[in-house]
Amino acid sequence: AAALALVAGCSSGEGDTGGASSRTPAVVPRPAQLTVGSGAGFTVTSRTSVLAEGGADARAAAMLVAGELDLPGGSPAGGATPGPGITFRLDPQAGTGPEGYTLTAGPSGVLITAADGAGLFYGGQTLRQLLPAGRTTGTVPPVDVHDHPRYAYRGGGLDVARHFFSVAQVESYVDVLALYKFNHLHLHLTDDQGWRIAISSRPQLTAVGGLTEVGGGKGGFYTAADYRAIVRYAAARHITVVPEIDLPGHSNAAIVSYPELACDGDPAAAPYTDIGVGFSRVCTTKESTYRFVDDVVSAIAALTPGPLIHLGGDEAKTLDPADYRAFMKRAIAVGHAHGKQVVAWDEAAPEQPDLVQVWHPQYDLTDDLRTGIAAATGRGAKLLMSPADHTYLDQKYDASTTLGLDWAGYVGVRQAYDWNPDTYVPGVPAGSVAGVETLLWTETLSTTSDLQTMELPRLPALAEVAWTPQSARNWSDFRTRLAAQAPLWTAQGWTYTKADGVDWK
Ligand code: TNX
Numbered sequence: 001a002a003a004l005a006l007v008a009g010c011s012s013g014e015g016d017t018g019g020a021s022s023r024t025p026a027v028v029p030r031p032a033q034l035t036v037g038s039g040a041g042f043t044v045t046s047r048t049s050v051l052a053e054g055g056a057d058a059r060a061a062a063m064l065v066a067g068e069l070d071l072p073g074g075s076p077a078g079g080a081t082p083g084p085g086i087t088f089r090l091d092p093q094a095g096t097g098p099e100g101y102t103l104t105a106g107p108s109g110v111l112i113t114a115a116d117g118a119g120l121f122y123g124g125q126t127l128r129q130l131l132p133a134g135r136t137t138g139t140v141p142p143v144d145v146h147d148h149p150r151y152a153y154r155g156g157g158l159d160v161a162r163h164f165f166s167v168a169q170v171e172s173y174v175d176v177l178a179l180y181k182f183n184h185l186h187l188h189l190t191d192d193q194g195w196r197i198a199i200s201s202r203p204q205l206t207a208v209g210g211l212t213e214v215g216g217g218k219g220g221f222y223t224a225a226d227y228r229a230i231v232r233y234a235a236a237r238h239i240t241v242v243p244e245i246d247l248p249g250h251s252n253a254a255i256v257s258y259p260e261l262a263c264d265g266d267p268a269a270a271p272y273t274d275i276g277v278g279f280s281r282v283c284t285t286k287e288s289t290y291r292f293v294d295d296v297v298s299a300i301a302a303l304t305p306g307p308l309i310h311l312g313g314d315e316a317k318t319l320d321p322a323d324y325r326a327f328m329k330r331a332i333a334v335g336h337a338h339g340k341q342v343v344a345w346d347e348a349a350p351e352q353p354d355l356v357q358v359w360h361p362q363y364d365l366t367d368d369l370r371t372g373i374a375a376a377t378g379r380g381a382k383l384l385m386s387p388a389d390h391t392y393l394d395q396k397y398d399a400s401t402t403l404g405l406d407w408a409g410y411v412g413v414r415q416a417y418d419w420n421p422d423t424y425v426p427g428v429p430a431g432s433v434a435g436v437e438t439l440l441w442t443e444t445l446s447t448t449s450d451l452q453t454m455e456l457p458r459l460p461a462l463a464e465v466a467w468t469p470q471s472a473r474n475w476s477d478f479r480t481r482l483a484a485q486a487p488l489w490t491a492q493g494w495t496y497t498k499a500d501g502v503d504w505k
Helices: 056-068 117-130 167-179 224-236 252-257 287-303 321-337 346-351 367-378 413-417 448-455 458-467 475-483 486-492
Strands: 033-036 042-044 048-053 081-090 101-106 109-114 138-140 143-147 153-159 184-188 240-247 308-312 341-345 355-358 382-385 433-440
Touching (some): 042 109, 048 056, 056 081, 056 117, 081 117, 101 117, 109 117, 117 143, 117 167, 153 167, 153 458, 167 184, 184 224, 224 287, 240 287, 287 308, 287 321, 321 341, 341 346, 346 355, 346 367, 367 382, 413 458, 413 475, 458 475
Parallel strands (some): 184 240, 240 308, 341 355, 355 382, 382 433
Antiparallel strands (some): 101 109, 101 143
16 A cells, blocks of 8 residues: 655655645654655544553653543553554663654554654654644544654753742743653743742751742742752653753842842842843852852752753853953853753853853854854854743743733744754754753733643744754745644633634644
C-alpha cells in the first residue's frame, strides 16, 4: 500500500503554500519526520490498556500519559481491555538519541520507543495531539514518527516577581510547557517589586520583600517546600527548573528588606509597585553584599537539583560599568563555588557565564554587546536565544491587544515563529546556540487567564522554533497545524487569543 508521503524532515521549507491536508496530523512542534500510512489507524477507547516495558522510566511515562488521557494505566488488572494497546518501551539501544522517540500507530496498537524517559514522555505528548482534536479517545491515524529535538535547551520563563503566582498556577504553566516538549522552566524569582523565595538565613527577604507586587497587591513567596513541589512537578514532566536571582540591578525588594545592601549615602529604598526598570542597584563595593550573594546562592543551589542557576545581570543602569563587571564576575564565581553552571543576561557576557541569555533585539545589539557575546562564545560559552522581538510573550500581539507591553514592538504569531536562532546574532560560531527560551514577564499580567491569553498561541510557535529542524518548518504549514490545537486548549480549560494570521475555527 502506497504511503501518503508527508515526510516533514525532508521538506525544503520553500514553496510549501498548501498547508496540511485533512489527513496530516496537526502535531506541534512538527516532528522531525512523520509519515502517514494508508492503512487503518488505532482506535483508543476509555478502556485501552497502557503498558510499560523496560523499567521505572517507562512506567513513569506510561502512568503520566495514561492520566492525561484518562486511561487505566499499567495493566489489565487496572480495568484495561487486554489486546492491542498503547505501549511505552524504554530501550537504551533504540538509537533515538537524547529526548528522541519513535511512534508507530496501526491496528495492532501504538508503540512508543525511546532510549530515555524524556523521549517516551514526548512520544506521549505527540500521541495526545494525534487523537481527534481535543479528545482523549478516538482514532489515531496510521503514522510512523521519528522525532528528536533541534536544541537541547527549550525553555519557558515565568516572572513571578512582578506579580506572584501560586504553586498551582506555576504548575498549570508547566502543563502547557510539557505539552509542547519544553524542558526548562526559568523562574524569575526576584525583582524590584518582590522577592519570592524563602532564604532561611535572610528571613527579611520574604517577611518584607515578599509582600509587595505591581499594582499594590499582597504579593507572596514560595517556602522551600513550595519550591520543591514545583521542582518535583516539573521534573516528572522532564522539565528542569532554572531559578533566577536578579542582581545587581532589579534588586529594590532585596534592598528594602536589607537596607545595608545599598551603598551608604544612597537614598533609602521604598517598596516599589510600579513597572519602571533600571533604577536599583546593590552596593558592589561592600564585602557584606557578597556575603548576601553567597547566602542566597548557596540556599538556592541546595534546593535546586538542576545544574543551572541564573544570576541576572540585566539593566543595572545606575551602576558604574566597571563596578557592574566586577560584581558579575564575583557573582558568577559564587555560583560556580556552589556547584552550578551560571546563566546571565547578555550584558554580562564578558564576565563569562556558562550560558549567555540574549534578550536584546538585533537592532539593540550594540557593538559592546556584540563584542561581549563574541568573546564569551569564543571561550566556549553557549547562547540561549530569547530576543525580545520574537520570544517575549508579554509583548502585545498587535494594537488591539489589551494586556502586555510593546517596547519590543508587536509580536504577532508569525513574528514569534519566523526566525532562525542560529543566525540571529550575526557572526557567532556554528554550534554556539544551546537553545531557545520564551519569556512571560508579568508587569501587566496577574491571573492564569492573563498568562494563557499571552502564551497561547505564541508559546507553541516558540516550541517549534526550539524543537523542529529549521528546514522542516514554514509558516503556512505551521499556521494550519496551530489552528488545529485550539480544541485541545479548550478541552483543558485554557484561554487563548484568536490572533491574526491563523484561521481559527
Ligand atoms: C526587559 S528582559 C526586562 C524585564 C522586563 C521586560 C518586559 C530583561 C533581561 N529585562 O525586566 O520585565 O523587559 O518586557
